[in-house]
Amino acid sequence: MKRNKFQAYALLAALSGGLMSCGFFKTDQVIDPNNIAVVTFINNPTRDQINLMAVGLQAAPRNGYLDMIRITASVGREGIYSASTDNRYFTEILGTTAAAYGGANDPNGIFNTYYTSFSSTRRQAEFFSMAAQSSSALTEAEKAGAKGFARTIQGYAMLNLLNMQFNNGIRSGYTDLNSPGDLLRPLKFTNYASGLDLVIATLNEGAASLDAAGPTFSFASAFTSGWAGFTTPTDVKKVNRAFAARAFMYKQDWASMLTALNQSFLNLSGSLSVGPKFNFANAQNDIANTLFQNPDANGAPYVLFDEVVTSAEPGDTRIAAKTRRRTSPRSSGGIVSNYELQLYPTNASPISIIRNEELVLMYAEAKAQTGDLAEAIRAINIIRSSAGLSAYSGASTKDALISEILKQRRYSLLFEGHRWFDARRYNRLGTLPNSTAPYKVFENLVRPNAETQWELANPL
Template sequence: MKKLNKYLGIAVMAAISMFACNPLQLDEIEDPNNPSVGSVSNNATREQIQFLLTGLESRHRGYVTNISQAWNTFGREIWYLNGSDPRFQTDWLGQNGRTPDNAYFGFGTTGGGSWASPYQAIKQADVLIQASLGAGTLSDADRKAVAGFAKTIKGYQFMIPANWVYQNGIRIDVADPLNPGDFVTYEQALDFIKTVLDDGDQDLSAAGGGNFPFKLTRGFDGFNTNAALKQVNRAIAARLNAYRKDWQGVLTALDASFMNLSGNLNAGPAHPYGAAPDVFNPIFYVRNAVVTTMIVVHPSMLEDATPNDLRVANKLFERTAPPITVSTDAGTLVGTHQDNRWATNTQSIPFIRNEELILLKAEAHANLDQTSDAVDAINIIRNAAGIGAYSGATTKDALINEILYQRRYSLWAEPWGHRWIDARRYGKLNEIPTSFDGGTIFTQFPHPQSELNWDSYIGN
């Protein structure tokens, strides 16, 4: 069984433990030295609920490293150059005709942030909800608040495997880890996620006003009331509705979110990081570090940039030390710029921001042929970037192209793979350049082999 870091241990080992071979399986062994699910199923204390909730926050960030490195490579926002293991280049870039298979490098179910980690967070949310229902020390309002928070995180996490395997579908019925449901289509999964988020929104409403009844980490500073958590829930729902192409639904969700057209573009909840016993920001790299492994800026981001764009100046650091270089079968890859977003290795990483919400507003208006509103939202982003108001064509196609371009620079390398998903949902994967690395742009991934092995095991 995987050893959990100390931070996760305090929060999670009080509640659950995962079998490495099956991320949905909970340890049912009753052990007073390592309390299991049974110890919190009936009449959990407030302290135990707090442990579970902090554990859920920790689980919630489990995808960040893998997706920041891999999905942003697929969309050619970055290269994750790794001088020690060539598979980060050959496999992830699809060089020499490499295509995804069930044993694709870097995505095993025991550690892959695109598959195992989200489902572990989902199960953590389920355990938290169940424990709160049986906790006699909690009021009905407390239970609703806890359930609303858990379902908000649960909905977010379900979107990760759904967007990884795309049309291959995911399991949404995972209540019984020994008998999970069948795979459902991408569209069915998104509709299910909507119900999860909507239920969470209703729970937070039923919890009433006031502060959230338990302590959240600093990642939720400014969002630690029931009303503010409802806004986070609706922000996530807005992203989901864009994937569902429910454009009015996007606008409705945004109206109830924390979107602020004149506010700080970076405002939003975040994944916190810290020194031991916590873990450091996994995508922080010392500027000008002389290393052979680093996330670097993809050359197309520099080539396609608008002159004097403040996002380029602020986010992309031009190295004065030697560039990061890695030799591959398709030639040498050279990284001249690195990530400049993180001042320290303990800085939090936002998981949804006001800037994304404003761009979602622009996208929804454009798809609804509400041209003036779309341009107004676009100009908020352009003016903040110092590149002036939009003066191009105002056809739907032209506005969508402009919005996708602005999303490339506003949401660059965020832990979601926005450009890869955006290009796929608009049929523009062929516009992502491969000339710099001789690779391939993937559309989706098959289910991991261990997931298929589980089905074979159950079938026998």
């Protein structure tokens, strides 16, 4: 399994922009906005080749996730990547240079790597599905399973990309991935609302394919330990529905959100940590969890806005579990941090992709929004109890409960890419720390200039 894992990472590198000489695909070098080599699979890959691609697809979103967290933590005023050698991590991303870029971040700058990674993952998932559909080694049910898994990963990547871009939208698709010429001509951009519809449609297509997949995947042996408990089509569909619930939350379609949650792995009486995870390793052909850091690191530590700690309720065990006080404060562009991140014990620690704790919080929000306030409070208290807090004693109104849910999301999902988006969807960006001049809280990141220029050069 380790050998296959490393082989899959080599394949992943090829899909993300390298060259590979294996006989089941060919690579055409092109210039596209994401710096991705265009890879077209030759028909009829073997089962072993499908397995390798499946491992690579599981790993594909990891870099995008890590890059996204580095940005969302800063824009959402959770913490700062206090890099000693590049102050853009606490100037540009905090909005102090926005005037130089028309009120945005630099479209040619360093904050576009998440875009490349998630766009690559989206395309890689499409190639995985195409390869599986062309394979004579797979049954029709197994082909459906591959498509369902691919659409699930696609939907995850697309939603992350869309939330980072917000009203800039995402590409609505590709004209024809089977035709090399058309591969260079992705379709036009959506807006945010139609982008959410596209994400949901992609996930729904995946769910339907998983329903047709039979009891097992052809690549079942290729699942990493991070997907333990979620290695059958039935269980991957639960993950798919969890992603769909996220999308419905952003769409404010609360009834559909509840339906999706009921089809997910939501368990109000179960472990809050259950869910698929990204695996990491400090090894050749793998990547480390870069959110791990040693105490009082000085090179490029993740330090916190002190308000994260000082605004917490006394006795909240999440503070001691996820943060620590530095022995010496760290200044990042005038922002002094007395605390730093301690989310992960080692650089090989896994990271949750989505877990039951988030699903319980989404359930509470949907119940509050649909008027079932008592059930919302019950779900809130599950989270509060797990954090060592007493039962909720505030007002039993929708607005009060939403504020409480957002607070619990802040600490349960700290440094997981949610606070910025939560503040935006409830029009609370102005309440975040350091949100006034000389700082600015961005509503979204700018579309990368390479994407803009490439579209001008390749009009539909």
